[in-house]
Amino acid sequence: MDTLKDFFSDLKDRISNPFISSFVIAWLICNYQIFIALFFYKLAELSTDGSVTYFTIIEKARNNDLNFWLLPLIVALFYTFVMPFVKSGVKIYQAWILAGTDKRIYKVTDTSVVSIENHKKVSKDLRETQAQYAELIENESTFKNDIEGLHIRIKEMQDKHTETLLATQRENEKRQESLREEYDGSIHQLQSKYNEDLKNRNEEFGKLQIESQQNYSALQSITSIRNELQHTIDKLEQENQSLLKARTDLTDLNRELYAQDNSQRSRIEKCENILNHLMLNINDIEKLIKSLHELPSSDETRYPHVIDMISNKLRNMRRDLSDFV
Known part of the structure; x- marks a missing residue:
């Protein structure tokens, strides 16, 4: 261009x-x-x-x-x-x-001095005016050339500006068309993506509803189990209280049994001593009885003495048995 x-x-x-x-x-x-x-x-x-x-x-x-x-x-x-x-x-x-x-x-006008001087003055003024007029004409021509050059430059600048505006307008139109196509494509893509996301969200929402219902059922089951557990815990606490009481009673009983055991042990030891003593007495009686059988019949005078000894042993045994009882 x-x-x-x-x-x-x-x-x-x-x-x-x-x-x-x-x-x-x-x-x-x-x-x-x-x-x-x-x-x-x-x-x-x-x-x-x-x-x-x-x-x-x-x-x-x-x-x-x-x-x-x-x-x-x-x-x-x-x-x-x-x-x-x-x-x-x-x-x-x-x-x-x-x-x-x-x-x-x-x-x-030679006879009139004033007229000649006026004519010279007028002629001088006329020449000066003509010189100024010629200068003005020359300046006007220069100005016209400058103005014409400026008009040409202005026209060229206007043409260039118009071409620039047209080029910018065409470029803007292309850019707008490209942006419109990109916008339409983006809108279509976003619409498709939105529909797909909406479908996925609906599916996820349906799954969440199912899971929520399942969770609600599980929650109800858990609540029921929790109530049962709470009831069981209360029952266990009651049983625990009973067990604690029973433990206390058992501890008391254990203490009593321990005391009784100690008493029984002492009694058993005492019984063992008595039994040992009885065994000794029995052995003595057996020895006496044996010695009686070995005595001859001529020694019958000695029987009362032996009988007294046996009677003493028997009394001692009776006393020991009484102590044991």
């Missing part, structure tokens, strides 16, 4: 060149047949003049070198290099006429 702008800008500068513009105008005037035939006549109308194609007319014009390029070139050179001298000559001639007019005015 910048290359195309540079091309048109360079083309404009070349066309604005007085030599080229004057050559083009002179060529169009000198070769008006080509211009009129190309733009105002059809090919069928040209055939009546003996021209088969447009190139035939151009070839005919090229045969006349004077009109085709020489005369336009002379006109362009004259307009470019001679015409400025002609313009300057015209200006010089106008200034010479004005100067002659001033001299004749001086001659007519």
Whole structure:
């Protein structure tokens, strides 16, 4: 785009060149047949003049070198290099006429000093005004060129800005389209994901409901078991209290039994002593009885003594048995 702008800008500068513009105008005037035939006549109308194609007319014009390029070139050179001298000559001639007019005015008003001085003053003011006017014209031309350059730059900047805006707009439209597609895709993907997540959550919720019901049933069972356990614990506590009481009673009984055991042991020891003593007495009685059997019949006088001894032993045994009982 910048290359195309540079091309048109360079083309404009070349066309604005007085030599080229004057050559083009002179060529169009000198070769008006080509211009009129190309733009105002059809090919069928040209055939009546003996021209088969447009190139035939151009070839005919090229045969006349004077009109085709020489005369336009002379006109362009004259307009470019001679015409400025002609313009300057015209200006010089106008200034010479004005100067002659001033001299004749001086001659007519020579008798009046005040009029001549006023005329000189007016002429001086006029020249100064003309100089200022020429300077203003020159400045105006410079300003016009500057303004035209600024207009060109402004137009180029506007064109560039417009192209930038259009490019930015196209890019924004592409970006919006891409974002819209991405947004639609994201929405579709999110919708699918949401539906899938919702389905999974519903399944999980159903499982959780089933687990909750199972947990509730288990909780009820646990509550029932806990109540039963609590009842059992209460019962065990009662039994424990009973066992503690029984233990206390058993401890007391154990103490009593221990005391009785000690008493029984002492009694057993006493009984053992009595039995040992009885055994000794029995042995003595057996010995006495044996000795009685061994005594001869002639010793019957000694029986009362033996009987007394046996009776004493028997009394001792009776006493020991009484003590044992």
